[in-house]
Amino acid sequence: MTREVFINETNCITPIGFDVESNVEAILRGDSGIQIHNDISLMPNPFYASIISDEKINSAFSKISAETKYSRLEKMMILALEPIIRNSGVDLNSKTAFLLSTTKGNVTALKDNSEQSFNNAHLDVLAKNISDFFGFQTQPIVVSNACVSGILAVSIAKRMIQSGLYDNVFVAAGDEVSEFVLSGFNAFQAMSELPCKPYSKNRTGVSLGEATAAVLVSAEAKNAKIKVIGDSSINDANHISGPSRTGEGLFLSIQNALKEAQIDGQKLDYISAHGTATPFNDEMEAIALNRLDLQNVPINSLKGFYGHTLGASGLLETVIAIESANQNTLFESKGFDEIGVTENINVIEKNEEKNIDYFLKTASGFGGCNTAVVFEKVK
16 A cells, blocks of 8 residues: 655745745735846846845845854755755654755855855755754765756655655755856846746746745645645656657656655646746647647746746746645736637636645756656645
8 A cells, every 4th residue: 555645734935925825815916926126246237037135035034043154045945945854743763754845955155255255155065064053963965956846856755754764754845046046047048037937928038036835745644634645757868858749758757656656747736837938848748738629737846036047947837836735726827918829728817716636846957957846735
């Protein structure tokens, strides 16, 4: 008998709120974190992005610790984890794992040309710093696989629990807007000159963002509202940055996840998609969903609220999707106007009430990685 796997606690730190409740309130109001920024330390020209003010981070962090050694990203990750560890009452013993998910981690440390900074930029050091803050007894595990990292971490946590090695896995995901990331996307000519417009005819690319999110994945159903019932991750190795034109990796990931969940795709009430608003990503997703006959399932991208938060996006969007299911409300796909993909999909244009029992979270990223996870609301 395979163990059941639940999500018991959730939290997120974003430009529109420092807990789940304030994020959902902002989404319902239609408030986006994407603003114009004029910061030459990040980019020579003004750019649109979703960035958290340092003042807010430092003020919130000072309430839980007087320690000054932590980087900005570490503070954001600790802030996401702290309430859920405290609320859960879970003992951080040998049956409790800590999984850290990120794309770039402390890449900003490399601005300072010293051995110490070079050391701090390593992902294992980032994970250990956060693990030590809370006193986890197990070795932290790092998941870093382009932009699927956040949702892939949920998939890995599920498998760790099903293996019987762990009863609880705390997952934290985070990335920040840095000069490194901005210059990279800019070099690809993938950045939108205006706030991004996923799936829209006039979309021109991504808006970048930063956030951290955290969840407790558990074998125990204590306070659980959501069960993780199927997952899959397929790499189609299509191209270093371009997604598969046929959506093969995403198609297979969703197909496998539904098969493990033992539900027909028509039972899905909602899809929280990747929707980066680049010409190729959105088109690929629409093709994959049509191949699976999922074109009528309501779908949104939360990138219009948060920008693309890289490795954090999959976990942050899962946290918001869980609230969507708990409140039986479909949240609008902000920035969407006129369908701009060749295959039709059912993009959510305004907040609406809908009973949500099953939902799917997908993500795709550089190097051809794709992940899909199916969730069920606990009755």
